[in-house]
Amino acid sequence: DVKVTQSSRYLVKRTGEKVFLECVQDMDHENMFWYRQDPGLGLRLIYFSYDVKMKEKGDIPEGYSVSREKKERFSLILESASTNQTSMYLCASTRDSGRADEQYFGPGTRLTVT
Amino acid sequence: AQKITQTQPGMFVQEKEAVTLDCTYDTSDQSYGLFWYKQPSSGEMIFLIYQGSYDEQNATEGRYSLNFQKARKSANLVISASQLGDSAMYFCAMREKGNQFYFGTGTSLTVIP
Numbered sequence: 335d336v337k338v339t340q341s342s343r344y345l346v347k348r349t350g351e352k353v354f355l356e357c358v359q360d361m362d363h364e365n366m367f368w369y370r371q372d373p374g375l376g377l378r379l380i381y382f383s384y385d386v387k388m389k390e391k392g393d394i395p396e397g398y399s400v401s402r403e404k405k406e407r408f409s410l411i412l413e414s415a416s417t418n419q420t421s422m423y424l425c426a427s428t429r430d431s432g433r434a435d436e437q438y439f440g441p442g443t444r445l446t447v448t
Numbered sequence: 449a450q451k452i453t454q455t456q457p458g459m460f461v462q463e464k465e466a467v468t469l470d471c472t473y474d475t476s477d478q479s480y481g482l483f484w485y486k487q488p489s490s491g492e493m494i495f496l497i498y499q500g501s502y503d504e505q506n507a508t509e510g511r512y513s514l515n516f517q518k519a520r521k522s523a524n525l526v527i528s529a530s531q532l533g534d535s536a537m538y539f540c541a542m543r544e545k546g547n548q549f550y551f552g553t554g555t556s557l558t559v560i561p
Binding site: 365367369374375376377378379382384390392422424426428434436437438439441442444 | 548
């Protein structure tokens, strides 16, 4: 079974802090994704990566950066957390760019910025 | 323009009845994939069913089926014989060429005993 894990289920940070969200997958997937989920807005793509050290901006990259130094690990970084970044963050991975390949999701990190 | 549209924010269904969750999509690609995911209150996203744009038959997985109408660009999820455990958020998603997935805003389904 594919497993996607995220470093924390719940996180509380203060405004201005640097925040790291870690995601690890154990199935050698090429593609990894970071989404944020807000009520009524569905899942919005922040960044994705299709290879080590490769990244592409999604729909809402502002205020975020990412790092993929190893194939299995994809990190989301909030350089200076703000209250409007309070959200649920979901990491996902897929095997390759075949259209039939579904995304496997981690359990999510609920981030609160106070 | 929205790539995926789910027009039903909330739906109710009686236990053991069937329910249809609507999804329309927008793409100019000939080759694409359509997915449905379930998200229970615990938060994890669970893959339910997949339909390829070239698949001639509607996809089925147990109690889930996908009513695929290509000309209308719709990919509705049908859940038969609803169970209490089906209460969750349901998301429709599409993958075109490349790596990006597009998700709808979701439908909250409540199954009434």
